[in-house]
Amino acid sequence: SQQGEEDPQALSIQEGENATMNCSYKTSINNLQWYRQNSGRGLVHLILIRSNEREKHSGRLRVTLDTSKKSSSLLITASRAADTASYFCATAHNTDKLIFGTGTRLQVFP
Amino acid sequence: NAGVTQTPKFRVLKTGQSMTLLCAQDMNHEYMYWYRQDPGMGLRLIHYSVGEGTTAKGEVPDGYNVSRLKKQNFLLGLESAAPSQTSVYFCASSRDLGYGYTFGSGTRLTVV
Secondary structure, three states: OOEEEEOOOOOEEEEEOEEEEEOOOOOOOOOEEEEEEEEOOEEEEEEEEEEEEEEEEOEEEEEEEEEOOOOEEEEEEOOOOOHHHEEEEEEOOOOOOOOOOOOOEEEEEE | OOOOOEEEOOOEEOOOEEEEEEEEOOOOOOOEEEEEEEEEEEEEEEEOOOOOOOHHHHHHHOEEEEOOOOEEEEEEOOOOOHHHHHHHEEEEEEOOOOOEEOOOOOHHHHHO
């Protein structure tokens, strides 16, 4: 059973706009991670946020974590066409593995 | 600085044939994982290893076997391929759970 569920499943925006995608999970976590996957490629790690953190930034990426609501959001500011990809959240629990969600497909139009 | 290398990149098998997918990492990572990715299903964990000589079952282990004889290599075997095993297979490695995963570029397997 998958722990992370992303919302929306698909998102289309214009270049320069911000993109926000959300992730919800079911049980307590040690950390939550976000990954990007370009079409036909492997996943690339973007950012990791630990359970005792509430917000983290990396370049144009901003991740928030609300453990009381068991949810996280990924904000990409000033989107570019090159940001077109699928984005996955993954949750780490008290086990040796990550559980991935089904992903959000982001399309950024020039 | 190759990271995680998967071979082969593509393969077509007939039902009942066997094959081994190879994953190699050069980062001295302890943890290695095999996932399969199917449309609309996200990534599902097949098997994983927390160190040389160890393996463990993931979410969808049936029909697959794995071995981790050397720290840098993690092999995924299909003993008797079935059409349901048509998928894209990804290998990943990690220093430990407090760090992100490094993924390979995937193996696209078709079983006819």
